[in-house]
Amino acid sequence: MSKLRQRLSRWVQSRTMPGLTPGPYDITVRKNLRVPMDDGVELLADLIIPEGVGTALPTIVIRGPYGRSGAVAGQARALAREGFPVLFQSCRGTWGSGGVFTPQIDEQRDGVATHRWVRRQPWFTGTVATFGPSYMGFTQWAVAGHLAREEPENAPDALCLLVTMPDFGAITWDNAAFSLRNALGWTQMMDRMIRRDMLPLLLGMVRPDPKLRRGFGTLPLADGDLVATGRRVHWYQDWVRHERLTDEYWTRQSHTASLPDVTAPVYMITGWYDIFLPWQIRNHAQLTAAGRPPRLTIGPWGHSDRAMGATAIAESAAFLREHFAGGPGGRSAPVRAFRTGAQQWHDLPSWPPPGVIGGTWHLHASGRLHPDLPDGGVTSYVYDPDDPTPAVGGPSLEPRQGPSDNAAHEARTDVVVFRGEPLAGPVTVAGTPVARIGFRSSQPSADVFVRICDVHPDGRVMTVGDGIRRIGGVAAAGTDPPAGEDGFREVAVELWPVFHEFGAGHRVSVQVSSGAHPRYARNPGSGDPAATAAATHRATQEISHSPARPSGVELPLWRHP
The missing domain is CATH 2.60.120.260 (Galactose-binding domain-like)
Structure with a gap:
């Protein structure tokens, strides 16, 4: 990148993540690396390299379906400016990657192939950390326990999990009630992304979408995608027709059972108004019961709250430096939680707190x-x-x-x-x-x-x-x-x-x-x-x-x- 583009990139990061001070390193971006999957499909990825880093920090892998630009790309570049090489990959069937996108189903096999590939590359730094919010967190859970158990030599050495969970069936059918707003809204968004229907996609992010509103009011539920998108969307049809979480459709994409197999250090951040909060709290309890309590931050944020971004970058970078470069811990307690009403942060020994x-x-x-x-x-x-x-x-x-x-x-x-x-x-x-x-x-x-x-x-x-x-x-x-x-x-x-x-x-x-x-x-x-x-x-x-x-x-x- 030229110096002007470096300054512009830093300015954009500080604007999209309030409170973020971009790190000291300039970065170089290698676009559209082709990563082969076991079935011959190639997934595209960008490699973001910090310039002039002396200490060998872990290579960070991010896998997601939302493109390699925009807010998530800003997080990837912010981590690279902190000194971490970052491989940012688009999931199967999205943003130039080959194959067909079927949410959750292919993430374990594609993630495993990607981790094997990363460790063979000349730019690999010797250890791997994973990072990302929401679906990018699901892709981390999809491989972490499986690799720790089956191929420990290829398993992630640390995980940074933001507003996420390892079983999207549990939120889709929340205590047997179908999460219509999230399921149909996300389906419409992803359908437009895959078809690169960008103008309706952008407008839908800033104002209510009349097609989506009509879809919410449609019965039977199986017709909601037709109203909201103008077509049948195969994964939405699967979701509404598999009500039981014991169905093989859901069990094969749930990674909750493999959580206790994860031995790598884990950092979690979430918010009191996040869609995944109850399950992330349960995941924290699972790892704690297994004797490996994660570091946990819970703030006054929602799922896509911009105010969370700077904290996520700063705490993830500090967490990784502490584990891989002997950096200062920066935390007096494993849990940091914001008490609403009182508007106060608390450092706590556990969640829930003692007493x-x-x-x-x-x-x-x-x-x-x-x-x-x-x-x-x-x-x-x-x-x-x-x-x-x-x-x-x-x-x-x-x-x-x-x-x-x-x-x-x-x-x-x-x-x-x-x-x-x-x-x-x-x-x-x-x-x-x-x-x-x-x-x-x-x-x-x-x-x-x-x-x-x-x-x-x-x-x-x-x-x-x-x-x-x-x-x-x-x-x-x-x-x-x-x-x-x-x-x-x-x-x-x-x-x-x-x-x-x-x-x-x-x-x-x-x-x-x-x-x-x-x-x-x-x-x-x-x-x-x-x-x-x-x-x-x-x-x-x-x-x-x-x-x-x-x-x-x-x-x-x-x-x-």
Whole structure:
């Protein structure tokens, strides 16, 4: 690169990643290297080399489907400016790479072939680290445990995992509910990328897309891609037609079971509003239980929050220098977490932090939320899939990803609210709340959606965390809790992990409803296969407040040391 282009590249990086100070090294880019796969297909990659690096830092491998320019390329170049050679490869069937793109399916075999190839190259520095957010994190998980077990000589020597997880089936069918907004929105985006339909792609990133909105409203679900893209998209059809996560379609692309095989050091970064947060927290717990706790950072970010970029680059570079070049650790504790509400960072020895004490806050028929057991009664509401309860905020791939005000939403007749008294002092919830709802529906299938909110003294009702669980239907088969003689069943709903302080004078609020459309596909009520169900059925939903079958939310409460 010329000096002018080097300066321009640094300026672009600092603009796209607020707070980033680009590293000291100039870089050279070798474009369109051809990397052969075992079946003869060639994948294209760019090699980004820092100039004048003395210490042999690891070669970083990034594999993804979103192209080798733009924001992700900015991260690759930022790492190279920190002194790391970076190979940035486009997945099969994307951005000039050969073959057909089928999400998740080919990443293990192609990743294994790529790691073998990298170690044979003259520019290889002797060790390999992997890096990347979202799908680029999935490609890391696809090879890490497999290679550690089968070919340790080719396994990554460190992993830097940003807002990701190793099993995309689990988020696609989240507790048996189809994640429509993410699944169909991502499908439309990738379809346009593959076809290089760039103008609609760019416009869709800055304003609501009318085709996508119509796709969200389409029944049956199997027609959503046709409306949103104008064609059938093979992977979307696979997703909606494989509801059970035990289907071979999903099990062959899940890499959760191989996590304990990973012995390399791991750095993780995520955000409280990220779409993958619950699963990344579970992955952290898996590695911790295996005796290899990762370094973990959880900030006040959503999935594609630009504010996370500078922290991810700085902490990844420091993490890799510490392990491979004897650099300073830079962290006083393995976990660094931002406490929302209090707006404070905390260095913690573990997640959840020590000192968490569980307690159940019960839902009362009066609308009260209190630790005391309820004294009876039933709360009922009607869910109409032709006027589905809308999603208000929540983790997503959309530009706005933080907490939303639920004040107007709580006025809907299909949302019931239970509210605590104003708090005498601050209360912090740290961990994963679990709602246990005594629930009965007039239809064979129903969704239970639970959200915790922070009610501010000025009237704002701000999202803290939520979760969903479907009962009845194909995806829920074998997992439904049994119904009692009265038809009520205890439905456990694991909510989003949180680290939040409710301030003095604030109130804890719990919502119960039966949907959050289009974040999750509406439940037609019939229990028929989701791909083909078209008829809708209104449902009367009931919540039990019996002392024998109480409804409530288990809150992990934390006392600040």
